[in-house]
Amino acid sequence: MNITQIVLILGFLLSLIGFWGLLTRRDLFRMIISFSLLDTGVHMIMIGIGYIKGGTAPIFDEALAVGEAVGKVVDPVPSALVLTAIVIGLAVTALMLSYAVRVYTSRKSLSIDAVKELKW
Amino acid sequence: MIKRFIIVLALAAIAVGLYPLAWGIQDAEILTEVANEYVENGADDLGAANLVTSVVVSYRGLDTLGEITVLFAATAGVTMLFAARKPKKSGQKGSLADDSRRTGSELLQTGADFLFPILWMFGMYIFVHGHLTPGGGFQGGVVLASAVLLLLFADSDRKMGHTLLQIAEALSGAAYVAVGLLGLWFAAGFLDPRFLAAGEFGQLFSAGAIPVIYALIGIKVGAELTGIVDTMRRSAL
Amino acid sequence: MSMTILIVMGVLMLSGGIAALYIKDTVSAIVAAGVVSLLASVIFLIVGAPDVAMTEAAIGSALTTVVFLFAWSRIKEAEKEKDTLESDSAEEGGE
Numbered sequence: 001m002n003i004t005q006i007v008l009i010l011g012f013l014l015s016l017i018g019f020w021g022l023l024t025r026r027d028l029f030r031m032i033i034s035f036s037l038l039d040t041g042v043h044m045i046m047i048g049i050g051y052i053k054g055g056t057a058p059i060f061d062e063a064l065a066v067g068e069a070v071g072k073v074v075d076p077v078p079s080a081l082v083l084t085a086i087v088i089g090l091a092v093t094a095l096m097l098s099y100a101v102r103v104y105t106s107r108k109s110l111s112i113d114a115v116k117e118l119k120w
Numbered sequence: 121m122i123k124r125f126i127i128v129l130a131l132a133a134i135a136v137g138l139y140p141l142a143w144g145i146q147d148a149e150i151l152t153e154v155a156n157e158y159v160e161n162g163a164d165d166l167g168a169a170n171l172v173t174s175v176v177v178s179y180r181g182l183d184t185l186g187e188i189t190v191l192f193a194a195t196a197g198v199t200m201l202f203a204a205r206k207p208k209k210s211g212q213k214g215s216l217a218d219d220s221r222r223t224g225s226e227l228l229q230t231g232a233d234f235l236f237p238i239l240w241m242f243g244m245y246i247f248v249h250g251h252l253t254p255g256g257g258f259q260g261g262v263v264l265a266s267a268v269l270l271l272l273f274a275d276s277d278r279k280m281g282h283t284l285l286q287i288a289e290a291l292s293g294a295a296y297v298a299v300g301l302l303g304l305w306f307a308a309g310f311l312d313p314r315f316l317a318a319g320e321f322g323q324l325f326s327a328g329a330i331p332v333i334y335a336l337i338g339i340k341v342g343a344e345l346t347g348i349v350d351t352m353r354r355s356a357l
Numbered sequence: 358m359s360m361t362i363l364i365v366m367g368v369l370m371l372s373g374g375i376a377a378l379y380i381k382d383t384v385s386a387i388v389a390a391g392v393v394s395l396l397a398s399v400i401f402l403i404v405g406a407p408d409v410a411m412t413e414a415a416i417g418s419a420l421t422t423v424v425f426l427f428a429w430s431r432i433k434e435a436e437k438e439k440d441t442l443e444s445d446s447a448e449e450g451g452e
Contacts, residue, residue: 007404008142010367017374023127033390037374040397047406053147055405058171066163074405075155080175084187086412087258090421091194094348097428098201104432172408254407262415352427
C-alpha cells in the first residue's frame with residue numbers, strides 16, 4: 001500500500017457510492033446528495049493522480065528553494081483543475097437544488113417518478 | 121428487483137474496470153513533462169511563489185475565465201428558477217412565512233456584527249496573498265460570501281441590496297477580461313500577467329498582475345456566491 | 358504515520374457517504390454529506406494540496422451544506438403551505 005493507491009481507492013469507492021445512490025434513489029434530493037458525493041470522489045481521484053512520492057505543496061518558501069523543487073513537490077496542474085471544479089460543483093449543485101424546489105412546488109412531490117416528461 | 125440487479129452488475133463492471141488502475145500503481149517519482157516545466161521555470165517566469173496560483177491565473181487562465189462564466193450562468197439559472205414563481209405566490213404572502221423564520225438571538229446578532237468586518241478583511245487577505253500562500257480568489261470569495269451569510273443568519277429580515285452586488289460582479293468580470301487584454305497588448309498573450317513589473321520574489325507587490333487578477337476573481341466569486349445564497353434564502357412564499 | 362491517518366479518515370469518509378444515502382432524516386443526510394467533504398479536505402491536506410483543501414473545506418463542506426439546508430427549508434415551507442391550502446379547501450367544502 002502506498003499513498004497514491006489509498007487515495008485512488010478511496011476516490012473510486014466514493015464515486016461508486018455516489019453512482020449507487022444516483023441509480024437507486026428515487027428522491028430528487030437524495031440524488032443531488034449522491035451527485036455531490038460522486039463529485040468529491042472524482043476530485044480525490046484527480047488529486048491522487050497528481051501525488052509525488054514524499055511530495056509537499058508546490059509553494060516556494062524558506063523550506064523549498066526555487067531551483068531545487070523538481071521531485072519534491074506534487075503536480076500543480078490537478079490541484080488547479082480541482083480548485084475550479086469544486087467551485088463549479090457548488091454552482092451546479094445550487095442549480096440542481098433550485099430545480100428540485102421547482103419540481104416540488106409544481107408536482108407536490110420530490111420523487112423522480114413525478115417528472116413524467118423525462119421518461120422515454 | 122431485476123432493475124437493481126442490473127445496477128449492481130453495472131457498478132461491478134465499473135469497479136472491475138477501475139481495479140487495475142488502482143492496484144498496480146506506485147507513488148510517482150517524477151512529474152509529467154508539463155508539470156515539470158511549470159515547477160522548473162514557473163517561479164522565474166511569473167514570479168509567484170504559489171505554483172497552483174500561477175497555473176490557475178496565468179498558464180490556464182483561459183480555463184478560469186470559462187469557469188467564471190459557468191459560475192455566472194449557474195447563478196443566473198438559480199435566480200431565474202426562483203424568480204419565476206414569485207408573481208404567482210405574491211397574493212398570499214403573510215402569516216406562513218412569518219412564523220417559520222425568526223431572527224437570531226442577541227448573541228448571534230452581536231457576534232455577527234462584530235465578526236463581519238474581520239471576516240471581510242480575512243477574505244481580502246486571502247485573495248490578495250494568493251500568489252504567496254495557499255488560497256486565492258476562490259477561497260477568499262467564499263469567505264466574503266460566508267461573512268454576508270452570517271449577517272443574514274443573524275437577522276433574517278435583512279434585505280440585501282442586489283444593485284451593489286450586480287455592479288461589483290459586472291465590473292470585476294469586465295475588469296478581468298480587460299486585464300487579460302492588457303496582457304495580450306503589452307506582454308506575450310491573453311491573461312499574461314507580465315505587463316506589470318515582476319517585483320521582488322515573495323513580496324506582496326510582486327508577480328506582475330497575478331494579485332490584481334486574483335483579487336478580481338475573488339470579488340466576482342464572492343458576489344456570485346452571495347447572490348446564490350441570498351436567492352436561495354429569500355422567502356418567496 | 359500519514360498513511361494511518363489517511364486510512365482512518367478514508368474509512369470515516371466512506372461510512373459518512375453510506376450514511377448520507379441511507380439515513381431516513383434528510384437533514385442528517387445533508388450533514389453527513391458535509392462531513393464527507395470535510396474529511397476529504399483533510400485528505401487533500403495530507404497529500405500536499407493545501408489550496409484544494411481550503412477550497413473543499415470552505416465550499417464543499419460549509420457553503421454546499423448551507424445551500425442544501427436552504428433548499429430543504431424551502432421545500433418544507435412549500436409542504437406546510439400545501440397542507441394549509443388543503444385543509445382550507447376541505448373546510449370550505451365542509452361548509
